[in-house]
Amino acid sequence: MQSSKRATTPQRIERSPGIKKIAEKLGISIGTVDRALHDRPGIHPDTKKRVMAAAAELGYRPNLAARFLKSGKGLTIAVCLPRAIAHFFDDVRMGVHRAAEAHGAMVELIDYSFSRFEEGEAAAVEEALKKRVNGIILVPGRPSHARPLIGKASRCNIPVVCIGSDADGTGRLVHVATDSFSSGALVGEFLGCLNRPLRRLAVFIGSRGTSDHSEKLRGIQDSVPRHIRLKTTWEVIEAHDNAREAQHLSEKLLDTSRGLHAVYVATANSLPVLQAMDRRSLLGRIPVITTDIYPELLPYLRSGKVLATVYQHPVSQGRIAFDALHRFLVTGVRPAERILLPPLLVMRSNLDILLERSRGWSRRSQGAQRSPESVCLKG
Amino acid sequence: MQSSKRATTPQRIERSPGIKKIAEKLGISIGTVDRALHDRPGIHPDTKKRVMAAAAELGYRPNLAARFLKSGKGLTIAVCLPRAIAHFFDDVRMGVHRAAEAHGAMVELIDYSFSRFEEGEAAAVEEALKKRVNGIILVPGRPSHARPLIGKASRCNIPVVCIGSDADGTGRLVHVATDSFSSGALVGEFLGCLNRPLRRLAVFIGSRGTSDHSEKLRGIQDSVPRHIRLKTTWEVIEAHDNAREAQHLSEKLLDTSRGLHAVYVATANSLPVLQAMDRRSLLGRIPVITTDIYPELLPYLRSGKVLATVYQHPVSQGRIAFDALHRFLVTGVRPAERILLPPLLVMRSNLDILLERSRGWSRRSQGAQRSPESVCLKG
């Protein structure tokens, strides 16, 4: 009477094997299987080995829904980004958050923003490790500072995805970035199409020591000669991502050397250069290619004073980094060692349609609030 | 002895309210709450109203993990794509599958491929409706054929995402595409940068009746005059996405009219045009811009015989369509009415890095391996 046996309707849905099936197969309890699968203490090595073998044989994949349902906690991922170039890293952050939102409560992000002019990244990663996050997305502003911490994380089996700069050899999971060499080469190819003399070119970078910058330089220097017969003289200006320095150096360049045929600013630090050129009425006469998109650059693009800018897909970089990390955490599939995105040449014609989709810096808080309608920056 | 009361460790994890909380609040059972929330028969209207009110007040969101765990079935989404331009739609399909994979077993895709030269799309959608899928991703090859079915789906509360062509006014959820006007305008702007005469331009399209094609035409015709002083004569060739026709028409064009200054092929049907030009040694002398990327086009791009091609992000279109649909199904948030991607100018320098990431047609089966249930309508 008390136990009413009811005909258990045999569900025809074929489910993938779970820990129950493994336990059943081995004639042990699910608790033991769990201990084996999760490296928990208190299990006989032999038992563990048998469990792992059975799991592999059955093609066991943990049911994330059940795991989440029970534990009430999803994957926790630390997002360690510099505050530095706000418009860029805010877009990266937005990309990460948008991608994470697709998983609802099953993924939780923790933001750690830091100043790249301190040892912020190390502190951020350290903090994340203390919180025992499941994975880390990191933009190493100063790769050298971050290296030891990335190594530490990897040793703790906490995968680290690097965006922008790399830290190879540290055990990081993957490096996501736009291809710097292609960026430079693309600019060179574009300039080569212009049918103009290119005997004297100026390239503004931050520093030759930054591989992103030196690769862009290498790209354009490799590309231009393929399209231009005459030999080219290169003015390489290292402005160290500093606005005042960029202003000073560009004014000096413009005043001392005449006959510049094109300018390529390979970092986001282009505004001082443009202003200096504008004051000398050089814009519109000398072709200028910049990098990234930010509010102050828009009027230059719209008016044609800047021919094109190289867009580095900050939003996509964030999304791709998240997806690679998430996939690894969930399925164990390692992404490619390095994921490089193609640079995109943005001109007047495709500027607005681009802004409409990936406009992180024109809204206030992204990710949390979904703005009902699109805001247009006034240019 | 038999019932060992154990101190239920109070979990500190704050969970969002579930049906249990609603039931508790109203002093009814969870079964009743379930009936109310899912429009199931056999519930008093008043009770239902009270439940809905309580759910809204508590901010109830169904726990997808629990739902999936119990039902064993995830969301089912039909992917209805033409077999037509294989390299393009295979990439779209890949984008959809990649995005779906992120959700593991919680999302199941069913592929319906059809021939765009029959009423394949209607049959595909009809089939999907019969299977009671949760949502449909559709590329309407012949929008007019698809319209009634999209309307039917929408009336059944089955959201439909249109990729490429639109079917507005049918109740479809969202339209995902690259911006056709921008594509044309971008080509015009690029040609304008070349510092060459552009008095006589040829534009190859499929048909003026296809809005994608007419918009591209409008784009370039709007753009070129902004960069070129002299008036331009336009040769608009409608090749109806037919290789033989394109060959015939381009030979006729090239033989009768001399002094062409540039060629823009606004569809993927560019090979016959290129071959015709190549036979007359015109490539490399007349700037050519094409559309899309496919294996046979690569040598033309690599050799510089084609200056650039307009990439329409097939993979991204697939991903974005899936994400929008998934988000809607899960959270109820409607995407924007229309999602337009910026066209991307691909040249020699960024070609390889692009191929490396989105290379659907260079590999064999994509996604097929994942979905065992892959239905192919014959066309």
Added chain:
DNA sequence: TTGAAAGCGATACCAC
């Protein structure tokens, strides 16, 4: 070192 069992939230039955 292992077994047993209580739930997590939603579904789908059954019994009233």
Added chain:
DNA sequence: GTGGTATCGCTTTCAA
């Protein structure tokens, strides 16, 4: 119409 409850796969805790 409504209440009750077994169940999904996993984690976690207690008992042995």
